[in-house]
Amino acid sequence: MGQILSCVVLSATWCACTACGSLLGACCGNDKPSNIPPGANSGRKRSVLLMIIAMVIAFIFQYWVASAVVESNDEVTLDAAEIAKDQATNFFKDNWLDGCEQYESSELMERCVGNSGVYRAAGSATFFFFLAAIVVKLKPSFNREVWPAKYAIFVLLCAVTVFIPNDPFWNDIYMNIARIGGVAFIIVQQIIFLDMAYNWNDSWVEKSNQAEAAETGSGKKWLVAILVTCVFLFLGSLTVVGLMFHFFGGCTISAVFISVTLILSTLVTLAQLSGEEGSLLASAITSAYATYLCFSSLSRNPDETCNPKLGEEDFTGIILGIGITMISLGWTGWSYTASKAMKEEDERYVLA
Numbered sequence: 001m002g003q004i005l006s007c008v009v010l011s012a013t014w015c016a017c018t019a020c021g022s023l024l025g026a027c028c029g030n031d032k033p034s035n036i037p038p039g040a041n042s043g044r045k046r047s048v049l050l051m052i053i054a055m056v057i058a059f060i061f062q063y064w065v066a067s068a069v070v071e072s073n074d075e076v077t078l079d080a081a082e083i084a085k086d087q088a089t090n091f092f093k094d095n096w097l098d099g100c101e102q103y104e105s106s107e108l109m110e111r112c113v114g115n116s117g118v119y120r121a122a123g124s125a126t127f128f129f130f131l132a133a134i135v136v137k138l139k140p141s142f143n144r145e146v147w148p149a150k151y152a153i154f155v156l157l158c159a160v161t162v163f164i165p166n167d168p169f170w171n172d173i174y175m176n177i178a179r180i181g182g183v184a185f186i187i188v189q190q191i192i193f194l195d196m197a198y199n200w201n202d203s204w205v206e207k208s209n210q211a212e213a214a215e216t217g218s219g220k221k222w223l224v225a226i227l228v229t230c231v232f233l234f235l236g237s238l239t240v241v242g243l244m245f246h247f248f249g250g251c252t253i254s255a256v257f258i259s260v261t262l263i264l265s266t267l268v269t270l271a272q273l274s275g276e277e278g279s280l281l282a283s284a285i286t287s288a289y290a291t292y293l294c295f296s297s298l299s300r301n302p303d304e305t306c307n308p309k310l311g312e313e314d315f316t317g318i319i320l321g322i323g324i325t326m327i328s329l330g331w332t333g334w335s336y337t338a339s340k341a342m343k344e345e346d347e348r349y350v351l352a
Contacts, residue, residue: 043136043143047129048333050154054125055325057158061117065162069096070110091163098166119170122178124157186293192328193289197282201226226281233284237265237291248298251306261294292320 072093100112132150136143164170204222212219241262248254265287272278299317301307 043147045333046147046150048329050128050151051125051329052326053151053154054121054158055322057124057155058118058121061121061162062114066096066110066114066117069093069113070106095163095165099171100166116166116170119174119178120161120164121158123170123174124154124161126174126177126181128154128157189324189328190286190289192331193285194282196327196331197285198279201279201281230280230284233288237284237287240291240295244295244298247308248301248306251303254298254301254306257294257298261290265290289324292324296321 069092096113096116097109100109100116103109103112128150132143204226208219208222210219211222241258244258245255249258265283268286269280269283272280272283296317298307299309
């Protein structure tokens with residue numbers, strides 16, 4: 001473990017020096033005049049890639065590093081003479097176990113340590129984008145510059161956080177910040193899916209009109225495809241709602257959440273159908289996303305009487321969460337709507 005940490009420290013030091021040099025060069029010069037704003041796609045796709053890197057690091061911290069720390073702790077407990085052999089390893093391990101010693105079970109302790117690993121990766125991303133937002137506000141062209149150095153700086157931030165104790169920063173302070181950010185992310189993610197649904201619907205309707213103009217009757221296949229997609233999403237949502245009533249409906253609060261999700265999904269669909277600009281596909285995607293959120297909440301309820309799946313590894317929830325996050329991030333990075341909005345922002349920047 002000590003040799004691995006030494007290698008990590010040396011690599012991080014080299015990356016830091018290289019990144020600082022690149023950032024200094026970017027601040028001293030630029031390949032384009034400063035009055036030329038960033039392109040519509042500048043920095044957006046690279047930011048999405050950085051978020052993907054953060055997710056990968058979070059999984060490494062949560063499952064690989066956490067498991068190694070807990071196993072190492074069990075070995076040291078069996079052989080106390082090994083404690084003084086490697087101070088760096090002990091310092092690293094104590095920081096990750098901080099606040100998790102209360103759990104007697106190795107499984108629960110590993111989950112606690114894994115959660116603190118996720119906080120480290122997420123905290124590094126939060127701090128990085130916070131600083132980037134300040135710098136871009138002062139110098140908009142910086143959004144397109146030295147991204148390799150930015151990636152290196154982010155990885156360095158993640159490496160530094162592994163030496164920060166869990167309490168109080170990660171388990172108390174950042175966890176509450178992340179809860180607020182999680183609520184904001186869910187709201188933004190819902191807007192992203194609505195935008196995606198309307199663009200998806202408009203695209204297939206446009207293709208239907210073009211096919212119909214070329215050959216009468218040939219455009220129906222695109223309209224049928226929209227209906228089939230909607231039916232699939234609605235049936236999937238209803239199936240999951242039924243399963244949630246079966247597994248979680250024995251608890252009053254769980255039954256209330258499931259019922260509210262079903263009622264609101266129905267009302268949203270009726271509201272969409274009653275308007276001239278409504279989109280059935282948007283209602284289907286909204287209902288499916290709301291059903292996923294309800295399932296995710298119920299499967300993480302710490303009350304054992306309301307959550308019979310408590311303590312089990314929720315691989316389905318993990319896969320769904322990753323998939324939904326990747327779709328929303330991908331749409332944010334490559335969507336036409338975002339490109340159009342950023343072009344308008346560029347035009348305002350030039351006029352200013």
